[in-house]
């Protein structure tokens with residue numbers, strides 16, 4: 108099991124240099140050729156509404172489709188699911204007292220799809236099956252960073268006990284510091300971003316001392332998408348080497 | 354804050370004597386006159402489907418309606434919600450690391466409504482506002498009895514810190530031992546029922562040594578609705594006196 | 600459950616009982632989706648008007664179709680049906696709780712009701 | 727966050743930022759429901775064809791209506807709008823991320839873009 112964590116923020120012009128960082132990720136994927144991707148993301152108002160807003164949702168579908176999100180994006184390619192692995196993860200999570208929502212049908216949004224577009228730019232079909240795990244970053248109270256790390260660690264235990272011989276990649280998505288709404292729109296915090304990048308691999312505990320509210324203060328209202336990264340980090344287990352950063 | 358726990362199983366003929374047990378419940382409610390009901394229940398396929406099946410769901414709506422459930426029941430009266438208290442409970446639960454699904458729109462089913470019909474047989478409108486909390490009893494993995502007791506205790510902490518002066522009643526719904534499906538349909542277990550009734554008030558810990566699977570074995574496939582009672586018991590706090598049993 | 604003489608904490612199968620777990624949920628998704636749709640009276644009518652066409656709409660498997668056609672509750676469960684959703688289909692078929700209990704246990708409805716009463720009476724006596 | 731110099735762990739308000747909490751979620755439910763409906767192209771067209779009628783359908787409050795009419799993002803947020811859903815309404819208005827950033831901060835779009843670039847450059851230099 109390997110780990111690839113990368114971000115999606117190409118809408119902001121200052122992230123152009125970011126695209127130069129992708130080839131090493133592609134090389135790493137070409138080399139390790141994962142079969143399944145466990146992907147932590149947050150839904151951007153495509154699949155979940157406030158009538159039923161889960162803290163954590165785990166997909167267990169045979170296929171995952173993208174759809175019209177209302178603001179002009181192309182519809183991205185569908186994913187094949189891995190229901191057996193999904194249910195194995197779900198059993199572990201509920202056994203570990205995570206009160207997840209299980210989703211046998213779920214539309215996945217651009218925030219999940221674009222990282223795959225970036226990672227596999229020439230793919231006609233995704234070379235990996237998908238197990239999507241959505242984290243609420245939309246509506247307070249959000250799960251704490253500490254809870255998200257624990258969620259990831261429970262997923263890690265599930266992956267460790269999985270008897271299949273698939274190679275499994277763990278993916279975190281979403282932006283680091285950024286804010287779209289309010290008078291502070293446009294806020295970023297390079298210091299906090301560097302702090303996250305410096306600690307995510309070797310010392311994720313440093314990131315989970317903050318409350319979700321602290322993260323908003325430090326990283327902006329949408330900077331809470333770091334919760335996805337923290338959970339993904341947990342799913343990679345204790346030992347981890349950083350192979351690439353951009 | 355008081356506690357009333359009662360059951361709904363009038364469809365089975367052997368529960369006729371049960372109806373004789375209702376007057377003391379009604380007397381108790383007439384005396385204590387609660388303003389709000391926090392009600393633990395399980396949805397019977399009215400509001401939740403397998404596309405998004407929450408382990409725990411908390412309602413935060415201004416109103417809750419019943420609707421056609423497909424098999425000929427009358428549509429029951431609507432409830433007024435108490436969104437402020439709902440959000441107060443939600444903040445406590447997420448703060449205590451319960452990964453609930455929040456529901457700003459939710460249809461409540463017969464399993465929630467009928468106990469109110471029984472408790473307030475002459476009401477034109479329900480005299481209490483509602484905070485509904487749904488527990489997954491439909492699809493395994495179910496939350497463990499232990500987790501449900503902990504959920505209830507977290508709700509209790511929320512009720513304790515609530516600054517309003519409403520009188521709040523906690524209600525558990527659902528059957529004790531029973532099974533509708535499979536070759537064992539019709540199974541009940543009076544010994545287990547008595548064990549539950551003997552321990553629920555004074556020693557709820559005794560009920561949470563079992564796994565959810567154990568409860569199915571002991572109480573029947575739908576006997577897992579006892580999870581609602583266990584959570585309701587937790588929401589009543591440590592000290593509790595049994596005032597009535599039938 | 601330590602306090603109960605019936606206690607048997609194990610992963611061994613539970614007689615006459617199939618847990619609705621992920622495997623069943625995956626297998627029965629379309630069947631349960633069809634049953635869930637029966638919360639709406641128009642859908643119940645559409646099923647009554649054209650049972651085959653309605654099953655087509657939900658892409659039921661051959662196994663699920665056969666169980667629906669034969670009104671066989673055990674077959675519906677084996678095909679991934681969940682009782683909370685199947686209850687709505689049973690309602691369309693005019694089957695109540697006692698009817699489906701009798702069908703599944705192979706008893707007459709009268710015998711099934713008597714079995715329920717016997718259990719209840721034994722409970723009353725013991726109390 | 728102990729390792730970060732900007733750390734300030736408190737419940738004090740966050741400047742220029744309103745958390746979308748239960749209070750906002752309750753206040754904005756109908757507005758966000760309308761925005762959520764815009765995932766469907768037919769609903770976007772229905773809104774464009776008859777904005778007032780479409781707002782009626784979702785029973786928007788007077789405050790929400792006024793904010794929609796004036797295309798005012800801060801007003802939409804104050805009325806309980808959530809940015810993840812509002813983004814779909816902004817799309818209908820032809821406003822992109824930079825446009826709504828500029829509008830909310832009272833900058834010109836050019837100035838807002840420059841502010842973003844400045845922050846990014848300062849980051850690049852420090853790296």
Ligand SMILES: [Fe+3]
Nearest residue numbers: 218281282332
């Ligand atoms: Fe995002």
Ligand SMILES: [Fe+3]
Nearest residue numbers: 464527528578
């Ligand atoms: Fe029930």
